[in-house]
Amino acid sequence: MNTGGISETIWHFAGYLRIPETTLTGDVLYDGDHARLRPDDDPAVFIDPLRQPQFDDLASQRQPFLEPVFPEPALHAAKLGSPSLVRPSAVAAPALRSSQPQQSDDAFDSSDHASLIYGKRLITVQYQDGGTETLLSAHQVNHIDDRDILTSDAIRYPNGDLVVPPEAHTGQAFAHMVKEAYAATPASMPLEAVGNTQSLIETIAGRDQAWSQDGHLPGEASSSQAPTGRIVDGHVSDAPLPEPPMTQIAPWREAATPEVHEITASITALGPTQGIGTIAETGLNTQINQAGILDVNEATGSLMIGGNYYFSRGIVQVNVLTDNDHVDIATDNQALPSVLTHGNEVHNVAEFVSHDMTAFYHGAAATPLWNVDVLQGNFYDVKTVVQFNGLDDSDRTVQAAAGTYYEADTGGNLQNNFAQITNLDSYDIIIVAGDYHRADWIYQYNIVLDSDVAKLFLSHDASGGVTDVSAGFNRLTNSADITTYDSAGFTDMNGAQHDLLNALSSHATVLTPNPDWKLAGNSSGTLKVLYVSGDYYDVNVISQVNMMIDVDQSIQASATSGSRQGVASGGNYAVNDAQIIDPGTLSTSKYLGGQAYEDSILIQTNLITDHDTVTIHDTSTLVPELVAFAHDAEVAAATDNPFCKPVDTAHHDILI
Template structure:
C-alpha cells in the first residue's frame, strides 16, 4: 500500500523501535540462564628440587700451540698378479661387428707398489695485502659567547707550525716511507733498505730530543724510551682521566645497585666549562702470519732477515698564559708525557717435538713446486690527521654553560690472521728476503694561548689545564722459532739444480740428512725464484690543537662570582702494533751471503720554537681582540650596495657555519 512520506517515516521508526526492544529482552533472558563460568584450576605448591651435578672432566692448562708430528708409514715393494676367470654372457651381435671381444680366460696385471704412486697437491701460492686506512678531520671552531661586545681573530699560523713538526719527525723516522711498493722487487728492495736505515739517521738527536738505536742482541727484549726494562708499562694506567672508564661507586650502606650520581652541579649562579682539547687518536693493527713453516731451508742465493721497530714522538706544548690567571688552581702541573714501548722476542718452537731424532730416514720425498717468485706481503698503513685549532672569546652568563670545541675521536683498526701449510724442507733457487717491520709516529702541536681582556676577574672557583697530553707508541714483534745458519751442502745444491729441470728423485745424501731422522717421507716445497716475505705496519698520528682563548667580563659587570673550568689540552695519541711471525726452529743453508739482524730506533723531540707566540699572552690577546661597534657589526657595502664578506675579518670562522656554532 502506498503511503505518504510522513506516514512512511513514522512506520519505519516504529519498526526499528520494536526490533531494539526485542534485542533488549533477549539479552535479559540470556543473562538469567547464563552458565556458570569455569573456575580457574588450582596451581598447587611449587616444587623444590635440588640437583647435584658432577663431571669427570676438568679443564687443563691453556696450550698456545699444538705440536703435530705426521704419522710414520712404510712403503713395502711388492708385485700383485691376479687371474680372473669368467664366462661371457651370450649376446646377439650383428655379423661382422666387435669380433674377438669375448676371449678365453685372461689375466690382469696390477701395478706394483714399488712404483710409489705418491699423491700430488697444489701448494699455497703468493699472498699480497695492501691496506691503507686514513682518517682526516678538521674541527677549527671560532666561538663568541657572552655579553662582552668583543671579537677575536687567530694569532699566528698553526698550520705552518704543525708542518714544521712534521718535517722534524721525518728526519727521525727512516721506516715510514713505503709509497713506492708496487712490485715484488720493491718489497725485496725495501727489506734491504731497512738494513741500512741506521745510516740515514742523524749523528745525534737535535736540541730538545733523544735518539736511541740498538742492533742485534741489544735490541731484543723490552725497551721503554731507550731503556731496557723487565716489564712494559700499561696504557690504561697512563691514559688521561678523561679517557679512563668510569669508576664504580656505591652508596654508604655498600649497596652496589645504588650508584652515587656524579656530574656537574648546575645549581650555582654561574658556571662555565670549556673543553677545547680532549681529542683521542688511535691506530691499532695486529698481524699474525703463519703462512708457512719449515725446519730446514736451503737457498741457492742470499738470505736476508730483519726484525725492525722504529718509534718517534714529536710534540710542542709551549703555552702562553696571562699573568692574571696566575691565582687560579693550575692543573698544568700534569705535563705532557711521551712513551716508546718496544718488544722484540724470539720463542723456541721445535718442529717435531718428541718425534724428532727417531730411528731411520725417509725413503722418498713429496715435492710441490712454484715456478717463479713466492711473495708473502702484508702492507698496512694507518694515518690519523686532525686539526682542532679553536678560537674563542667568552664571558660568564647565568646558569651552567658547557662548551665543547674538541672532544674528537678518530680510530683506525686492522686485524689479520693468515694460516698456511708447514713443510719439512723448502728449496729456493734464488734468494730469500724476510722482514718484520713496524714504524710508529706521533706528532702533536698543543701550543695554547689563554689570556684575559681588560679587568677580567672572578671570585669563584677556577681551574685551567693546558697540558696533560699522552703520546704512546707500543710495538711488538714475536717470532716463533729460532734460526741457525750454515753453508749450502752439495746434496741440497744438487737437489736445487735437479728440480730446476723438472720432477726428479731425491738425492740419497739429502734423504739421510740428520735433520730428517725419524721421518718416513719428506714434504718439500720447491721455489724456482726468490722468496719475499714482508710484514709491514706503519702508523702515524698527527694532531694540531693550538687553542686560543680570551676571557672577558660581562659589559654589565655581572657574574663576577662565576666558576670557571678551562681545558685546552688532555689529548691522547695512541699507536699499537703487534706482528706475530709463526714458524718453527729452523736451520738455514745459504749458498750466498747471510744477513740476519734486529733493529730498534726510539726517538723523541720536544720542540720549543714553533713560532706561534712570540709575545706574552696579555699582549697577544690585546692585539687579537677588538671591540665591536655598530660600524663593525654592519656589513661593508661595495659601490653597487652588495655586501662584501672578508674571510680575514675578526668574525671569520669555518665555512661550516652550523658546525662552528654547535660543535
C-alpha cells in the first residue's frame, strides 16, 4: 500500500460508512412482514439507558411506542383508577408491531430500581404484610393493711379492763369520697374505660363518632386550643409548691446535723439519754406513682389521611382530703401544749407543651424504591398505664410514761410505682385510608382520709413537761404534662394524592412520580411507607390513683415530772407524677381527605374537708379512758413510794 495514496484513503474511511445504517433510521414493520434479523453485536447494549443519545440535526421521525402487556393483575387494576401510572396517549397510526419482543415488569427495573418509559423516571413499589401494632396495658398495684394496736397495762378502765380504742368504721365515709372524686371525670371518657385496651378503644371510637355527628361533645367544657403555661390549681404560676419542714410535723426530731467522726459524752446520772417521754408517730405515710410514655411510632416525615382526624388531649386531676381531727388535752401544767392541725397542702399542676414543626419535606417523587408495609383493617397503637396505691394505716396506740423514753412508729409506710414505656418506629410516610384517632389522656386521683383522735393527760405532778400534737401537714399533689411535636394543621388532599392513595390500595407496583404528592423522601433511595386500609388508633393513657385511710387514735398519759408527750398523726404524702411525650408529623407535610376535630380538656379539682376540734382543759374533767389512770396517779403521789404498783412496761403491739 502506498503511503498517502488512494489505498490508504479507503482504508481510513471504510469503517465509517456503516455508521448511519442502524442508528439514524428505525425499523418499521407492518403486519405480515418478516422480522429482520438483528446483528450479533446489538448497539443498544452500549447505550446508557439513563441518558438520551445526542445526534446531529438530521431528518428523523419519532418512533411510535406500543405499551407492553403486563401479566400482573394488580397493575391492571391500578391503571384503571390512577392516571399517575404510565399510560401513553394513543397514536393514530396504521396497525404496527414493534420489532422488539414483549418484556415483563422486570425489564423496566434498572440497578437503582428506577424505570424509563419515554424518558420518564418510574418508581418501583414493593409490598409486604407489616406494621408493628401495640396493645399494651400495664397495671401496677400496691395494697397495705397496717392497722396496729398498741396497749398499756397502766391505762385501764375503772373496771380493770385494758383501754383499747374502738376500731373506726371508715367504709361509708371513704366510699363517699371516692364517688366525689370520680364524679369530676368527663362522661365521654370515664375512668372505667382505662382498665383495658378493648374498652378504651370502644370508648374512643364511640366518642369520636358522636364528635363528628354533633361537631362537639355535649356536657364537656373543652377547647380546641390547649391552655398555655404551667397551670397550678387553675392559675398560671411558676412558683414552687410549699413543703412543710419536718420540725413542724415532728418537733421532737432533731434537725439534721453534719456527720461527726468523734463523739465525746459524759453521763453523770442514770436515766434515758433522751429524757422521759412517750412519742407516737402514726402518720408520715408516703404514696408515689410515677409514669412516662414516649411514643415515637408516629414521628414521620409525612402523613396522609383519607378520612377524618380526631385528636383529644385531657388532664384530669382530683384531690379529695378529709382531715377532721379531734384533740383533747387535760393538763395542769402552766405551759400550754402545742397543737397543730393545719398545714395541709393540696395542689394540682398541669402543662400542655406544643412544639410547632414548620419544616417542609418533599422528595418522595425522587425516591426510586418504595417499601410499603400493608396492614389490612384497623391499626392499633394503644398504650395504657394503670397505677394504684391502697393503704389502710388506722392505728390505735395507748402509752403511759413510766420513767423511760418510749417512741412508737406505727406509720411511715412507703408505696411506690414506677413505669416508663418507650415505643420507637421509623416510617418516612404513614398513609391511612380511613380515620385517624389520636388521644393523650392523664387521670390523677389522691383520696386521703386522715381524721385523727388524740387524747392526752399530764398530771399536776408532771411539772416541766412538754406536749406536742401534730395532726395536719398532709400533702396531696398531682403533676402532669403532655408534650407534642406537630405542625399546626392539615392541608386538603389534592387530586394527585387521591390517585396515589387509590394506586397503593390496588397494590400498583409501578408509579409515575408526581411533584404534587409533596411527600417526604429518603436520600438512601428507599422509602419506608406504612399503608393502613382501615382506621388508625394512636392512644396513650395514664391513670394514677392513691387511696389512703389514716384514721389514728392515740392516748397518752403521764404523771412523771419533766416528761414529754408527742403525737404526729398527719404528715402524709400522696403524689402522682405523669408525662406523655407524643411526637406527630415532623413537618407541614400533612394531608387530610375529611375533617379535623381537635380539643383539649383540663380539669383540676380540690375537695377539702377540714373541721378540727381542739379542747385544752384542766384535770378536773377527764375523758373516760383516763379517769382510772388519774386516780391511780393521785394515790401514788400520796404515798412515800410513787410507784405503788408494778407497771408492765412491755407495751403490746398486736397486728390485725
